Amino acid sequence: MSIIQLTRLSKDYATGAGPVRVLRDVSLTVQPGEFVAVVGPSGSGKSTLINMFTGIDRPTTGEVVVVGTRLNDLNENQMARWRGRNVGVIFQFFQLLPALTVLENVMLPMDFCNTYPASKRRSRAERLLEQVGMADQSHKLPSAISGGQKQRAAIARALANDPPLLVGDEPTGNLDTKTADRIFAMFADLVQAGKTLVIVTHDRELAARAPRMVRVQDGQVRSA
């Protein structure tokens, strides 16, 4: 069974100049364990596409089934809970909560979704940080660490609830080449460990290293 099943999706946005169609009749299937890079020019609809299967946005028409759940039927709260358990989201600007330490940021999804016993959350977060090489920075606030470190912490946070699917929107877009390389290697390891990974990227070279590339242009999936 596929982990992502998008069927004939369309997405319109209302603007002052009338509705704009960002996605047109898109269908896409991703199998468990795949590593997919979504590429395309600015404004082509890449981010909108991945927002569809993280449940961050909803389609105007069409059906979205992710990890066996039809997202069209979920309300905002059900969606938040579902997302917390099933999808790890990694953002371009890391988006760690500035008031919490790195360790606390990683523990937060477990708190929200109540996925692990409270007494186990800290040790799990420490283990995840160790896994991404951030164990020695765990008690710092995000403002005290570098961009690459922030992204590694964000990956640890995305893994907190052990979701089958990880989704990154330009996860290396704000990093230097060397750091981006290291993060990409980490993604490959995660796929090796059985995770499904979908990332949006502008970096052709990195995209080429992903086993599957999906090109989006003018709101349509050109090659999948």
Next chain:
Amino acid sequence: MPHTLRTIRIKTIRDLWRHRSRTLMVVLSIAIGVLGIGMIVTTWDILRHDLGRRYAAVVPAHMEIYVPAGVTVDDLRGLETAAGVARVQGRAAFSGRYRSSRTSRWEPLDLIAVPDPAGQSVNILPLQAGVWPGRDQIALERSALGEMGADIGQALEVEDALGRSRTLQVSGVIHQQDDLSTMIRGSPVALVSLDAMTRLVGHDRVNTIYITAADLARQAEAAQAVRGRLERAGYAIGRVTLRDSFEHPAEDVLGVLMLVMGILGALALVLSSLLVTNTISALIAQQIDQIGAMKAIGASTGIVLRIYALTVLAYGLLGTAVAAPLAERLGYRLASYLAAQINVDLYPFRRSFLALSVMLAVGIIVPFIAAAKPLWDGAAITVRQAISDYGLGGGSGENRLTRCLGRVRGLPRLWSLALRNAVRVPHRLLLTLLTLALAGATFIAVLSTDRSFDRSIANLLEGQYRMDALLSFKGTQRVSQIVPLVASHPDVVHAEAWHFSGGVMKLPSGQERQATIFAGPINTRFYQPELESGRWLAPDDSNAAVVNRKWADEEGLRLGDVITFDLGGGAPQTGWVVVGFNRDLVRRQTGVFLSLESLNRVLKRADRTITLQVQYAAHDLASQRRVSDELSDLLAGHGIEVFSTLTMGQIRSQVVSLYRILVVFLLVMSALIALVGGLGLMGMMSINVLERRKEIGVMRAIGAEARAIVQVFWGESLLITLASFPLAVALSAPMSRIMARAVGMAFINTPLDFAYTTAGVAYWLALLLLIGTAASVAPAVSAANLRVRESLSYE
């Protein structure tokens, strides 16, 4: 330049409209501050004006002469030709009691009579309804109507102090404006004709003479001329009072009331301006990138300053526009309420231009002062700073406080997030804390003042005067008969014979003063003197007196001085040696204590009294009334008629009635201040939600349900209110003391016996939790309702 101005105006108006909820918040904050001040100034201005005009219409006397034995109407007329005198008006005032056909209970009644009521010229008592009373008629003071449950046409049985009784029909309603209303002064007032007075008290002489001088500057000479004439005609003068102020008698107390409320109004204004500071700095922080862009395309600091100054001006004008009509109406209503308490009619509603000017000035100037620093900081920022966005603390989360709190372990994650979020913008937190702490301190101080007043009254009335009721009889009674008789009632604990009377006291300097004599057993259980110097009365004293120290100080009396009393009733003048000075707050003005035995000796009588102080087993008002009624019946069975009873509950309610008005208004003002505090917190929380939209989106993206988001903001709001609590408590202690002192000096001429209210502290804590919750509801719900995509794309 005009073009620049136009674009500035457009930007200002669009910003105001685009951020409607923020505009509403700032406008409301300013409006509350302006409302508080505007309401008080309106009340004060209208009262001062209307009281002045109404009081001038009664032609207040420039001087009053009290002649205990009374002056005949003919002699009174002769005074009009005395040098420097413009008008003369005589009035007879005597006490009596009444009962209506509906009840059998006698109640005290202050009776007055004036010669030719239709032709009154000074301290005029106008007729408001019906006709002037004739031979068998009586006119009631209008504030007494409700109290007496009487109306025109009804019959009342009226008796004088010696028990001469008449049935009089109510013929009209008069309005007395030279005294306080029945509710405040205690006993009702009624006017009878000289005829009716003669039939009651056996003469038609007037004992108070009201005079206006032809030339106010030569008032004393006119008084001397009148006095000389009266003395030559053989009259003994009781007291001459020259008045230097022609304000309404209640104006003093109203002045204090207005002052205290004005201070609270100013406090509300300060707090609301702190709110403006918070909002303007948040607004500037949010628009830093816009400021950078404007500067990059050529805007000078002056232009940027002008843009935001225009915004502040718009806030101020809108806030004033919202507050002014409300302040005018509320202020007028407040003035009407106060005027009704003191038995004065206001003129119809109109604008107070003074209040309008104050509101405009305050509504425009105060927001500018409040916004000055954030305005300048924002406008002076450089393009580089603006674009790098490090210029102003937008709440990056990194500061010493958050680092410090980062070390706190063991709190649930959401609470620790709420806690650290609260301290992310320290100056904003500080202003909000200050607002809440001041609001709390005021609230607690008002309740403490109330409690202090209660305690002072309790100490005074129940500590110093331990009686439950004062029984006055028709004519003198034998002490040895009446005390055991009263004491035989099962609910009576103790009874003592006391004598109370007014008399003229001659000081060693030869000056005369009207004094009140309190004479009782020297080993009394009813009066606990607080001696400040000298000693209390002793059994072997012959003629000894204890005088109130405050009064003695004013008159320059010393221990060992001899004061002389004219006790009236043909008794010889006698000298009394001052042996002690005591502290007595209730009878501070004129009280002189003597032994009843010594007094009876001077009056050449033994074992006689006209009044009895009685202590009952139960001290509540109902028991005091019940036992007093039963005692009247018991004594009537022995042929002794009780003329009037005055219970401690009645005395207490008279003392506190005016004060209660103050407390109600103080509480209203402190509620207003608490409202500003709540609004301040709500403003801070709304700004926080706006600034953290992205974070909210991230939390949603990693699995946070609406409940978790609400919990973070609600928790933050609660933590802030709780953090303000110890500050409020600490501030409330000195504030309560200052307020209790000021109110005490205003109402009983002495600082109140201070009592801090721990219950008030608990009430404030409960109120804080409510404020913390209420202030976070709207911002937290709006945060929880944010869509993930919208919040993540928010810039």
